[in-house]
Amino acid sequence: MSTRYVRWCLGAAVALVAVGGQIEETETHTPIASRWNYNEHLFPIFRDNCGSCHRDGGIAPMSLVSYRSAYPWAQSIREEVLGLRMPPWKAEDGFGDFRNGHALPAHEMDMILEWSSGGYPQGPRSQSPAAPGEPEEWPLGPPALELRMAEPFTLDWSTNEVVRYFVLPTGTTEERFVTGADVMPGAAAIVRDVAIYIDATGTARALDAEDDGPGFGEAEGRDFPATAPLALWSPGRPSVRQEDAARTLPAGADIVARVHYKKTWITEGEEFADQSRIGLYAGDESDRAVESMLLSSPERTGELTLTFSQEVETDVSALAVLPEVAIEAKDVQVVAVTPTGTRVPMLFLREPDTAWPTRYWFDTPIDLPAGSTIEVNAILHPGADFTPGRSLFGADPSAPIRLVVDYAAAGALAD
Ligand code: HEC
Structure with a gap:
């Protein structure tokens, strides 16, 4: 084989790889008609409104904080956003103002729609954004009382969705006041939402004792809970800590966490063990009830x-x-x-x-x-x-x- 031939072959191979890479990166079925591109314009919107769930290891089936994993979903993103199903926040802005979330602003929704139907361009490579890091530990600051599920709960490969209640004794000896509660999920890919209750009646303990395994499940005739939850948590939705209003935590009361586990088609068939933590924030007697x-x-x-x-x-x-x-x-x-x-x-x-x-x-x-x-x-x-x-x-x-x-x-x- 002549040197020249070898060179020619190598040259061709390199060109092919480059072309192959090009095709994979920029393949489009629609001509580019979007003024907005992913790297410069869409990434921050996805990061701030979707990234708490749509990230690697998150609760949603695909990451939206990387171009490669986001663009194949362009059509589906369009449908979910237009149908007001994603992001899952249903309150209209401007009719009541809320401190723990907001709807997608109209101009950001327009940008998503234009990008997804306009060829979903990636934008300049030089501006490729870095995926955000792991969510912060206790965004509201260190809690006054941190409770952990006594033992891990296993969601076996064959179960896709289940609701389970866990009793977390506070061990307090006097009345306390709670201004808010937060959750650090153990298995972040399956902990979809958590409702946190205060139980001073022993009802949850009794139900726990009747049920095998960690915690207890929902069943006919089981009337837990009967009151408004202390807090409701889902990924990326900021928990709220009141400044001068608190619920009463009677001495020795239990915290009960109602955890809703759900897999998506991407995590189906996998086994998970969850041992989530609950943080309680303390107020004092001067707080309004x-x-x-x-x-x-x-x-x-x-x-x-x-x-x-x-x-x-x-x-x-x-x-x-x-x-x-x-x-x-x-x-x-x-x-x-x-x-x-x-x-x-x-x-x-x-x-x-x-x-x-x-x-x-x-x-x-x-x-x-x-x-x-x-x-x-x-x-x-x-x-x-x-x-x-x-x-x-x-x-x-x-x-x-x-x-x-x-x-x-x-x-x-x-x-
Ligand atoms: C609170 C968590 C959360 C947030 C925030 C969120 N999503 Fe989702 N999304 C999910 C989950 C979980 C699913 C899987 C479907 C289900 O189980 O409800 C999903 C499904 C989807 C799907 C459909 C995927 C499929 O399987 O067909 C699209 C598209 C989507 N989300 C887009 C978005 C966009 C765009 C945003 C932000 C503007 C967003 N989501 C914000 C949790 C979230």
Whole structure:
């Protein structure tokens, strides 16, 4: 073989690899018509709005914080974003302001839509962004009390989804006050949401003792819980720590974590062991007591609307709302009407579902004088399906819509 021939062969091979690489990196089925590219424009949007779940080892099936794993999903991203299913935050911006999340701003949604239908360009290689690092340990700071599941819970290869309650004794000997709670998941790829309760009755311990293995499962006739959760957690949604409002933690009470495990098609068939940690933040006696009021809709009559309301009996500062919409609704609107007739927007949900239970914390607490009414108005889809299911706060599961309003005594938080 002549040297020249060898050279020629090598040259050709190198060219092929380069062409192959090129094809793989920039292959498109649509001409590039997007002004926005991934490296410069889309990456920060995906990182900030999707990356808490769509990262390697996260709860979602694919990472969106790398071009290579994101672009094959362009069409699906478009559909999920247009259908308002992703990101899973259902509250409309500008109708109530919230401190633990926001909808995708309209201009960012436009950029995603243009990019995904306009050939999803990568942009200049020189601007390739670095994938974000691991989520921070205790973003709210070190908790006053850190509790860990006593033993790991195994989700075997054949189980894709399960809800399990774990009892975490606090071992406290006197009454304490809790301003917030947070979760550090053990197996981050499967811990989808966690509801945290305070149990001073021993009910959860008794249920735990009856059930084999760590914790206990949901079963017919098991009525845990019956109250509003202390906190609701899901990945990337900032937990909230109140400044001067707290729930009471009776001496020796247990923390009960209701953990919803769910695999995606990418983690199906794998086995996981989870041993999550719960952090509690401490307040003191001077904090106002946080309490919860429960509203439930009447049963559905066949009408396309569902309306109900409840009066507030004392002056209160509304801190948060936690809705459960178990019926197919176009939207659900929650408004407070003061005795003088002022309508105060609280929450507007578009296309709500029960997939991602969320407590919406008001940016600024809403002061409501005694005699105000909280009104809920829902517009249903024609022929809307109602799927009765367990309530996270012990509401009547036969009510298609229910809502918790968390509040403290008025004036407490404003001054
Ligand atoms: C709180 C976690 C979370 C956030 C935030 C989130 N996603 Fe998702 N996403 C998921 C999970 C989990 C799934 C898998 C489907 C399921 O189990 O609900 C999913 C599914 C998807 C799918 C469909 C994938 C498939 O299997 O067909 C797309 C597309 C998507 N997400 C895009 C986005 C985009 C774009 C954002 C940000 C604008 C976002 N998601 C934010 C958790 C999240």
